[in-house]
Amino acid sequence: MFGRLGSTHPPAGSRRLAHTARLAALATAVAMGGVAIAVTAAPSSAAACNGYVGLTFDDGPTGSTSALLNVLRNNGVRATMFNVGQNVQNNRAAAQAQVAAGMWVANHSWNHAHMTTMSQSQMQSDLSQTSSAIQSATGVRPQLFRPPYGETNSTLQSVASSLGMRQVLWDVDSQDWNGASVSAIVSAAGRLQNGQVILMHDGIQNTQNAIPQIMANLTSRNLCPGMISPSTGRAVAPDGGGGGNPTTPPPGGGGSCTATATTPNVWGDRYNTSVTVSGASSWTVVIGITSPQRVTTTWNGSFSWDSSGTVMTVRSNGSGNTFGFTTMMNGNSGARPQIRSCTAG
Structure with missing residues (x-):
């Protein structure tokens, strides 16, 4: 599921x-x-773009991933998809479609557990299994990791680093997981500043509906969607396939x-x-x-x-x-x- x-x-x-x-x-x-x-x-x-922001979508791939990708591509957006390992394993085609659409794929744990309750070896197994599933499906080895619920500690960060991943949280929470309306999601994205990252989710209709307005607002402020740097964890200009996706083309x-x-x-x-x-x-x-x-x-x-x-x-x-x-x-x-x-x- x-x-x-x-x-x-x-x-x-x-x-x-x-x-x-x-x-x-x-x-x-x-x-x-x-x-x-x-x-x-x-x-x-x-x-020119006076700055870049990171649009991120967690918990995919889902049954709505195809629709989400259509909206993103129609609006010229490249985003970072923090995927759950077992979802990738159960829906390899959707994960492949993310990369084909020019998105960057990243690690969001195997089954969205509370990872800070795990031992170091359990953390290592969870993240390694997830990265392997993503690489097997897409050909891309994740360089970014987002802990479920934003819950982290020094051990988890160390494990992620040992697997070649930088931990990335967020600067702005869209609250889409909490039933936020389209206007509320757009308003949240309106607070983004250069280099910042927003938390959104795959599978939420209001989030899909908000994307054109989010992009209109960013354009009015000369901000553009960017990739999240594995070095700094901040949004930067797309490099034509960065963020761990060296073969990924832009949308289209x-x-x-x-x-x-x-x-x-x-x-x-x-x-x-x-x-x-x-x-x-x-x-x-x-x-x-x-x-x-x-x-x-x-x-x-x-x-x-x-x-x-x-x-x-x-x-x-x-x-x-x-x-x-x-x-x-x-x-x-x-x-x-x-x-x-x-x-x-």
Whole structure:
């Protein structure tokens, strides 16, 4: 049977611990009355991530893992999945799907027991068995460990370290295990700061429903989902497959590519973004837009949107490796789109 929802949280009282362009711009200006004088800005990179946060999901894989992965991929998210060993053993395909979707997999014990009550040898057996099950299913040896309930001591940390894993707790508890509403989960994630980690769970519908809003909030603050460093336990920029997953591609499958964005034209109420992809002729690029800004015109790519209207997925359509779009500022003149990922194939 799958892991117990909400079982990660600490017991009460002991909680511890995101040229064609010119013609398109002109067409947009004409369509809108186009009387504003355009100010052509020097090309500048689209807003870079000013920081990274670690989105983590415990207690998987579950019967809902496939749905969770779909939501994460549709929103351009890579996250860390703290898996329970016996769940991996019982659902190897779901664990494999996590890695195929670009997620980082980590150790969350064999069956979510209170590990601080165990002897050192029992701890060693539990964590070793879990890491072996994850590696057998996914080909990835975990470098991160999260103790069930957040309960830990020096012996457990030492055992994890001896197995090549760093212990990772959390900075923000989403309280999804405690019946938190979608808005409450979004609000909790809104407290994340650069380098911090949030606790969430696989198998909770409200958590899945909150992800688009969580990403919209992170984008508005120039924060991006990152990997958790095995060296520091803090969220850092993804390295294309880090966190112990050296062969893991970013969301969408295939290899990596590079997407470079510039904003060659800026008007008083809108601006153009031009994106050039290198390293692949067939590609998928995920871009975050800061609300209330909205894209009104697109060219040279196949564009789709998530439910929040703030995450845009662009796929190559045979028009070359440069695409673009016009964004209405809607009162927010400072924000620029964020390139979240570029995937070849």
